[in-house]
Amino acid sequence: MGQFRVPESSQDDDSHRSNPHTAERVEAGQGETTDEATKPHTPERIEARQAAITRQTTKPHTSERVEARQAETTEEATNPAAPEHRKSEWYWAPNFRFIFKHAEGNSALRVKSLAAQEMPMEPAGVFRPHGELLVVKCLGVLQILSEVKCILGVKSIQCHFYYAPNSGDIILYNTSKHRLRVVSSSGSMEWVAPYRVTTLSPGLWKLSSLNDAVDLETLPRNYFLKVEETTSTAARRPADDADLCASTTKKAKTPAGGTVARTARADAPSPETRSEAPTTVWTGVDLHENQLVKVSNTLDTTEYSIRRLTNWARKVSNTEVFTASLDDGKSNPEAVLVKIIRVRDGEDGKAIIWAADAWWNEFDTHRRLHHPYIAGLRGWDARMLSLYIEYKQSKDLGNSYWRDDNAMFRGSTTDVYCILAHMSSALKYLNEKGIAHNDIKPGNILYTTNTWPATGHYLSTPAGAILIDFGLATLAGRWHDCYNGTPWYVAPEVRNMGERGPPADVFALGVVMLYVMKRIPLPEIWGKYPPWNIGKLRSKDVTSFRAMNRWQNEVRSQVEGLAVPRSQEEAGLCGLVRRMLADDPEQRISSSDLAEATKEWATIPHMSGEAS
Secondary structure (H helix, E strand, O other): OOOEEOOOOOOOOHHHHHOOOOHHHHHHHHHHHHHHHHOOOOHHHHHHHHHHHHHHHHOOOOHHHHHHHHHHHHHHHHOOOOOOOOHHHHHHOOOEEEEEEOOOOHHHOEEEOOOEEEEEEEEOOOOOOOOOOOOEEEEEEEOOOOOOEEEEEEOOEEEEEEEOOOOOOEEEEEOOOOOEEEEEOOOOEEEEOOOOEEEEOOEEEEEEEOOEEEEEEEOOOOEEEEEEOOOOOOOEEOOOHHHHOOOOOOEEEOOOOOEEEOOOOEEOOOOOOOOOOOEEEEOOEEEOOOOEEEEEEOOOOEEEEEEEEEEEEEEEOOEEEEEEEEEOOOOOOEEEEEEEEOOOOOOOHHHHHHHHHHHHHHHHHHOOOOOOOEOOEEEEEHHHOEEEEEOOOOEEOOOHHHEOOOOOEOOOHHHHHHHHHHHHHHHHHHHHOOEEOOOOOHHHEEEEOOEEOOEOOEOOEOOEEEEOOOOOOEEOOOHHHOOOOOHHHOOHHHHHHOOOOHHHHHHHHHHHHHHHOOOOOOHHHHOOOOOOOHHHHOOOOHHHHHHHHHHHHHHHHHHHHOOOOOOHHHHHHHHHHHHHOOOOOOOOOOHHHHHHHHHHHOOOHHHHOEOO
């Protein structure tokens, strides 16, 4: 496959089509054409034509046209509500990542991507009489902010092309039943077995299997990350976790009725103040507190930027979360949680595929959700496997702020009523959407008794509970695929039948209720029941089965204890929690019935105060 370029506009106009040439002019033109066919072009004409080809190959559109399309692309980066289906406008952008060509034309190609479009191309370096076009129809694919891959199907060739994050490489995953022959323009060749991967760098490639072949050009990425520093004062932010327990001049009532110090918000340090070690948030990008990273395109136009607000970060497995200010250049900067699905340096293509699929699963689920007790998705960027999530100025229920030295919940019964009401409403909403969260636990429920007003980049946070983290969520029809999560909150049917779904979320919330009702310590740090591998339940692993059985016996014992409320104030809770923890999912209370039974508890008296 030769290198292709977008053809120049035809010199013909409507008047040529409506006013044919005279017969004499046609004969004269045919004579000139015959002369040109047998007489080589002059060196001057060849050089001029080559210069024109070079100009059109590297800059098929005007800068104004490119900037207009890139401005629209920026809107997708930070606005979850931005339209994704813009096929009628994609021809504006010249920055394709793939160009496919097949001998039988585009009708033979099946490309699954929101950003695929048919495009006329002209082989570069091919000389033709002036005014004539030698056009080949190809299929181009753009890399957009909501896609991690494109899928190619043509006869015996079936493969997925994954974009390597923050890189120009492409990971080819052969999903065909046969070996795939991959040949580069330099002549190097590799056989890729079924369900194996290889890495394609920008260049020309030919893919073939059995008696079919596809020409492919992979092009460099069209975005770049630039880390900058500024001397301006950082945005105001809430205190870190450790500061919340420090002594201050102001006292506030705790949910349990005692007093605890509440710190006032303070300015973040200036850029000259640095932590001992920065956090590597993307490959090759280390961010200190208050450092700014700009996401720019090939025209050096900033699409959006994020500024890290604090040194706080949470690293779990292959994800990292930190707080930042998101600025799309159109509206006021907004504080968000930046969640990145990380790929470690040196990991192979399969690891990149796993990370990309994990990002897509969370994005595809979270973007559908708009509920007052669920943290919203404020933006996304598939090119770097990043999600920008609504920031809430509250602590999760597993945080040390909400538990004492014995790992017992420090809140009041009034808090328990509110938490149950808000989370029941969220679970009912998810059920109506056909979504299972699959990781309901104290660490994924934020809670505050105070209404925090908007300050600087931070939006206001209402009092109450908020559900977060949809990394393990599944849509209806895929519920059986999830064998992950936190073991103490897994429902019995996962062990017995491998089933997951909304009823299992209700059970998990029931275990959370045992913790906030002070019936058990926080299971993760209790120590009495060691964790087990949920994934090994699928293979009937004896050790995992025994560990889960011991824990389930503890839960059943606690359910029996709920038959006798410890106080009149607790009486309304005990019956509902018992029904939430039923072993049989058919006997378990549904999220809809639970939400109906608790809707009057959604507002509690002491939550009308404001933090200062």
